[in-house]
Amino acid sequence: MSSTPHESQTFSAESYFETQPQPPSLLADIEGVHEFIERQRQANRSVVLVTSGGTTVPLELNVVRFLDNFSAGTRGATSAEYFLKAGYAVIFMHRQFSLQPFSRHYSHSTNPFLNFLEIDAALPSSSTIDSAFPYSNDPPPTTPTPQITVTTAERTKLFSVLRAYKAVHAQGTLHMISFVSVNEYLWLLRAVSREMSVLGRKAMYYLAAAVSDFFLPQQRLSEHKIQSGKGNLSIEMDQVPKILKPLVSEWNPEGFIVSFKLETDETILIPKAQQALERYGHQVVIGNDLHHRKYRVVLISPVAQADAAKKTDGVLEPQPKYAEFWIEIDPDQPSNHPKEIEEDIIEELLKRHNAWIEGS
Amino acid sequence: MSSTPHESQTFSAESYFETQPQPPSLLADIEGVHEFIERQRQANRSVVLVTSGGTTVPLELNVVRFLDNFSAGTRGATSAEYFLKAGYAVIFMHRQFSLQPFSRHYSHSTNPFLNFLEIDAALPSSSTIDSAFPYSNDPPPTTPTPQITVTTAERTKLFSVLRAYKAVHAQGTLHMISFVSVNEYLWLLRAVSREMSVLGRKAMYYLAAAVSDFFLPQQRLSEHKIQSGKGNLSIEMDQVPKILKPLVSEWNPEGFIVSFKLETDETILIPKAQQALERYGHQVVIGNDLHHRKYRVVLISPVAQADAAKKTDGVLEPQPKYAEFWIEIDPDQPSNHPKEIEEDIIEELLKRHNAWIEGS
Numbered sequence: 173m174s175s176t177p178h179e180s181q182t183f184s185a186e187s188y189f190e191t192q193p194q195p196p197s198l199l200a201d202i203e204g205v206h207e208f209i210e211r212q213r214q215a216n217r218s219v220v221l222v223t224s225g226g227t228t229v230p231l232e233l234n235v236v237r238f239l240d241n242f243s244a245g246t247r248g249a250t251s252a253e254y255f256l257k258a259g260y261a262v263i264f265m266h267r268q269f270s271l272q273p274f275s276r277h278y279s280h281s282t283n284p285f286l287n288f289l290e291i292d293a294a295l296p297s298s299s300t301i302d303s304a305f306p307y308s309n310d311p312p313p314t315t316p317t318p319q320i321t322v323t324t325a326e327r328t329k330l331f332s333v334l335r336a337y338k339a340v341h342a343q344g345t346l347h348m349i350s351f352v353s354v355n356e357y358l359w360l361l362r363a364v365s366r367e368m369s370v371l372g373r374k375a376m377y378y379l380a381a382a383v384s385d386f387f388l389p390q391q392r393l394s395e396h397k398i399q400s401g402k403g404n405l406s407i408e409m410d411q412v413p414k415i416l417k418p419l420v421s422e423w424n425p426e427g428f429i430v431s432f433k434l435e436t437d438e439t440i441l442i443p444k445a446q447q448a449l450e451r452y453g454h455q456v457v458i459g460n461d462l463h464h465r466k467y468r469v470v471l472i473s474p475v476a477q478a479d480a481a482k483k484t485d486g487v488l489e490p491q492p493k494y495a496e497f498w499i500e501i502d503p504d505q506p507s508n509h510p511k512e513i514e515e516d517i518i519e520e521l522l523k524r525h526n527a528w529i530e531g532s
Numbered sequence: 533m534s535s536t537p538h539e540s541q542t543f544s545a546e547s548y549f550e551t552q553p554q555p556p557s558l559l560a561d562i563e564g565v566h567e568f569i570e571r572q573r574q575a576n577r578s579v580v581l582v583t584s585g586g587t588t589v590p591l592e593l594n595v596v597r598f599l600d601n602f603s604a605g606t607r608g609a610t611s612a613e614y615f616l617k618a619g620y621a622v623i624f625m626h627r628q629f630s631l632q633p634f635s636r637h638y639s640h641s642t643n644p645f646l647n648f649l650e651i652d653a654a655l656p657s658s659s660t661i662d663s664a665f666p667y668s669n670d671p672p673p674t675t676p677t678p679q680i681t682v683t684t685a686e687r688t689k690l691f692s693v694l695r696a697y698k699a700v701h702a703q704g705t706l707h708m709i710s711f712v713s714v715n716e717y718l719w720l721l722r723a724v725s726r727e728m729s730v731l732g733r734k735a736m737y738y739l740a741a742a743v744s745d746f747f748l749p750q751q752r753l754s755e756h757k758i759q760s761g762k763g764n765l766s767i768e769m770d771q772v773p774k775i776l777k778p779l780v781s782e783w784n785p786e787g788f789i790v791s792f793k794l795e796t797d798e799t800i801l802i803p804k805a806q807q808a809l810e811r812y813g814h815q816v817v818i819g820n821d822l823h824h825r826k827y828r829v830v831l832i833s834p835v836a837q838a839d840a841a842k843k844t845d846g847v848l849e850p851q852p853k854y855a856e857f858w859i860e861i862d863p864d865q866p867s868n869h870p871k872e873i874e875e876d877i878i879e880e881l882l883k884r885h886n887a888w889i890e891g892s
Contacts, residue, residue, distance in 0.1 A: 228600070234796035234822055236742070240588070240600045244629070269604070275644045284635045285645055286697050289682075289690075317691045322649075322680040330649075331677045337646050382596070386765040405746040409765040436594035462594055 183389075185413040188358065192390055195356045201349050202363045205263060208347040209367050212261040217345070218374045218525070220260050221364055223381035224248020225267025227354035231407065233393045238353075239409075241382035245270030247432075247465070247514065248380040252346070253336070254518035255378070261345040263368075265360060267381070268350040274337040277329070288326035292319040354384045358415060365423035373529045375427040377419070378521075382434065387412050416452040428528045429454035430521060436462045445472040446494050455528065458517065466513060471497040471520065543749075545773040548718065552750055555716045561709050562723045565623060568707040569727050572621040577705070578734045578885065580620050581724055583741035584608020585627025587714035591767065593753045598713075599769075603742035605630030607792075607825070607874065611738060612706070613696070614878035620736075621705040623728075625720060627741070628710040634697040637689070648686040652679040714744045718775060725783035733889045735787040737779070738881075742794065747772050776812040788888045789814035790881060796822045805832040806854050815888065818877065826873060831857040831880065 183191075212219050225248065226241035249271040252262050256273065264273065271279055278285045322330055340346050349364075351357045368375040386409035416431060431448060435441045438461040445457035449472065459470045475495050499516045543551075572579050585608065586601035609631040612622050616633065624633065631639055638645045682690055700706050709724075711717045728735040746769035776791060791808060795801050798821040805817035809832065819830045835855050859876045 231599075232796070236602050236794065236796065236822065237744075238600055238602065239591075240598055242596050242598065272644070275646055278645070279639075284632070285638070286635055286694060289694055291691065291694060291698070317687050320682040320687060320690060320694065327677050327680060330680060331651065334646060334649055334651060334680065338651070384597075404771060405767075405769040407765075407767040407769075409767075411764060434596065436592070436596065462596065 183410060183413045185415055185418045188413045189362070192355055192358075195359055198359050198363060201360065202367065205347065205349065205364050205367050208261070208263065209370065211344065213371060215261075217259065217261045218376060218529075219263065219368060219371055220255050220376040220378050221263045221265060221368060222248050222252045222255065222378045223265045223357070223361070223383075224252070225270030226382040227267065227357045227384050228352055229354055229384050229387050229409070230393065231388060239384065239386070239407075241384055243267070243270070243382035245272075246276070248378075249273050249276040250512055250514040251378060251380065251518055254512075254515055256340050256345060257336075258518065258522055260376075261347075263347045263349065263364060265349050265351065265357075265364065265381070268352050272348070273346065274333055274340075277333050288323045288330070290321050290323055292321060354387050354412060355390075357381065357383060358412070361415060361419070362423060365419055365427070368427065369424040372426045373428065373532045375424060376521075376525050377424075377427055377429040377431075379416075379429070379431045383412070383415075385412055386410065414451070416448070416454060420452050420454050426532070428525045430456040430458060433457055433459045434462060434465070435459070438464075442470065442472060442496065445470075449474055449494060456521070456524065467503045468498070468500045469513065469517060471499065471517075473497070473524075543770060543773045545775055545778045548773045549722070552715055552718075555719055558719050558723060561720065562727065565707065565709065565724050565727050568621070568623065569730065571704065573731060575621075577619065577621045578736060578889075579623065579728060579731055580615050580736040580738050581623045581625060581728060582608050582612045582615065582738045583625045583717070583721070583743075584612070585630030586742040587627065587717045587744050588712055589714055589744050589747050589769070590753065591748060599744065599746070599767075601742035601744055603627070603630070605632075606636070608738075608740040609633050609636040610872055610874040611740065611878055614872075614875055615738070616700050616705060617696075618878065618882055621707075623707045623709065623724060625709050625711065625717075625724065625741070628712050632708070633706065634693055634700075637693050648683045648690070650681050650683055652681060714747050714772060715750075717741065717743060718772070721775060721779070722783060725779055725787070728787065729784040732786045733788065733892045735784060736881075736885050737784075737787055737789040737791075739776075739789070739791045743772070743775075745772055746770065774811070776808070776814060780812050780814045786892070788885045790816040790818060793817055793819045794822060794825070795819070798824075802830065802832060802856065805830075809834055809854060816881070816884065827863045828858070828860045829873065829877060831859065831877075833857070833884075 209219060224243075225245040226243040229239040231237045231239065245266055248264070248266060250273075252264050252273040255262050262273075266272065349360060351360055365377075368377075388407075388409055416429070419427075420429060431452075431454060433441060433445050433448065435444065441459040441461060445459045448454075448457050455473060457472045459472060461468070472494055475491060475493060497520065499513060499520065501511050501513050501516065505511050569579060584603075585605040586603035589599040591597045591599065605626055608624070608626060610633075612624050612633040615622050622633075626632065709720065711720055725737075748767075748769055776789070779787075780789060791812075791814060793801060793805050793808065795804065801819040801821060805819045808814075808817050815833060817832045819832060821828070832854055835851060835853060857880065859873060859880065861871050861873050861876065865871050
């Protein structure tokens with residue numbers, strides 16, 4: 173496989189939205205977002221849009237096959253919890269079925285939650301698998317359903333997760349919307365960003381989703397499942413437009429915008445992050461390497477003008493245009509109470525967002 | 533995009549396994565399968581291999597992007613429960629993080645299990661989101677952790693799911709192994725099939741996984757993440773070898789083998805199913821259309837020789853080579869106790885598998 177220039181058109185953000193179909197659920201989704209933002213604005217809360225999980229690129233109109241980007245959604249789901257803890261309202265825009273705040277502690281795990289539930293009464297000794305089955309046609313038991321409880325070993329952790337979950341729901345500070353395809357993601361991002369612009373500098377973007385760089389325009393999609401009998405498969409994809417550009421310059425110029433760069437080759441991480449800041453003019457790029465992303469990340473940001481010009485001993489020193497801020501945690505964490513790097517990332521971002529709000 | 537013949541080699545099953553890398557976890561996985569089968573053989577149980585979920589095709593060695601096949605794993609996870617209910621031992625070979633028997637009732641759902649858990653003691657009135665948080669640095673509470681229980685509304689259903697789950701685990705009749713890539717799937721399928729051959733006709737295959745028809749040979753994979761700055765993306769994929777052929781003719785000739793055909797164009801379903809039976813010589817193809825697969829499927833199978841030759845009134849009638857057996861359920865099912873089509877599919881297959889065992 174290869175990346176090659178070919179004959180088809182290049183999409184700008186503008187031409188993308190003019191030619192690609194608006195998702196049917198967009199209006200209903202945005203109505204919910206609008207109400208949520210209005211409520212948070214009245215409560216004077218900062219609002220962060222956390223995007224999370226990978227986007228798909230369908231290869232067929234009746235989707236059987238698709239291109240996907242690797243992401244379980246761990247970064248986004250974990251970060252959302254720390255934003256909530258800090259008092260932010262969170263719009264959690266995630267890939268359908270990817271990890272979510274709170275339930276992430278019991279998903280995608282080799283320890284499914286059924287394992288730590290206990291039935292209070294002992295099973296009757298005549299019980300068989302057949303009669304125990306959910307959809308058994310046996311008459312319903314005449315005795316009341318026994319109580320179901322959580323095993324002692326799991327109770328302390330589940331209690332704290334559950335308490336936080338219920339507190340957040342009681343406060344109404346978490347709003348969930350989901351996407352599957354990169355097309356749904358792009359339409360949602362634009363619409364949510366426009367809604368968030370009423371928040372001015374109190375709006376933050378934490379764009380942790382793994383968004384495809386390539387897509388297949390609707391106009392070139394195969395209607396039915398591609399048949400395999402006809403030989404090998406050849407796919408030509410177009411570049412997804414660089415969506416940070418209109419986000420920064422048009423949709424919400426006052427927002428505090430954090431984007432992510434994931435690479436498998438650590439040597440190109442910082443140059444690529446600087447290139448993105450140069451091109452789009454936003455506030456922070458978080459660079460992470462696929463293999464160390466849980467223990468080490470780097471925040472790249474433009475150096476403020478005043479700092480860049482400051483003198484030492486009266487001599488004008490050349491200052492770097494971009495500052496690097498490394499965050500690392502020990503890879504060996506105790507399994508019962510691991511430190512999560514997202515805690516430190518969010519702490520640093522909150523300081524910077526506060527400075528951004530005060531700098532208005 | 534298109535399917536086009538191109539210059540690269542065509543892989544037979546043999547050349548595939550000679551050139552593509554064996555997954556590092558294969559030997560450990562097969563050791564577990566070997567022990568499981570030995571135990572079931574001693575207990576004189578029939579064993580079914582249920583494959584479930586989609587396979588990926590990585591586009592890079594350090595995987596960021598991959599091609600995927602649409603499948604949540606509903607068919608496989610649901611069917612596995614009905615096989616278990618009927619007394620079969622089940623090897624559940626599934627895509628990592630796809631739906632699993634029993635926990636499927638509470639996964640991929642808009643009703644996460646945290647919603648139906650209740651904390652017995654009321655929250656102290658001073659509780660805030662901050663102090664409620666899992667990783668809060670507050671001192672541990674001096675009072676014992678309160679009991680956590682299941683809400684009354686959910687208790688009856690959860691009780692029956694949990695009872696079946698615990699009964700199956702007590703009997704040791706469910707064995708889980710997982711795959712991600714199509715390469716892992718193919719290596720596992722071959723190794724598990726060879727292990728199952730000791731079961732003779734008591735071995736059944738229920739191949740519900742959505743397996744990619746195309747793959748990228750290891751030798752052509754890009755080492756690092758493909759850079760998007762260089763233009764559009766062009767991917768050329770080879771055909772995955774038809775693995776049913778060696779499964780039927782070499783790995784386990786006595787097994788009762790059920791494969792699946794999923795199409796989005798219902799008109800080609802039956803011809804394609806017949807073509808598969810013709811080509812591989814196995815027992816049943818279950819045909820399903822993407823949009824109606826939860827309510828209507830068709831079992832296609834070869835008509836036995838004796839039946840094909842039978843006479844009516846002494847006249848030799850031409851008999852069809854393949855029989856169709858339709859299974860349908862009402863699409864309008866009560867949400868609190870829906871009938872699942874897998875119940876009827878498994879019931880029919882069990883009859884046929886019994887006849888297959890007796891026909892030895």
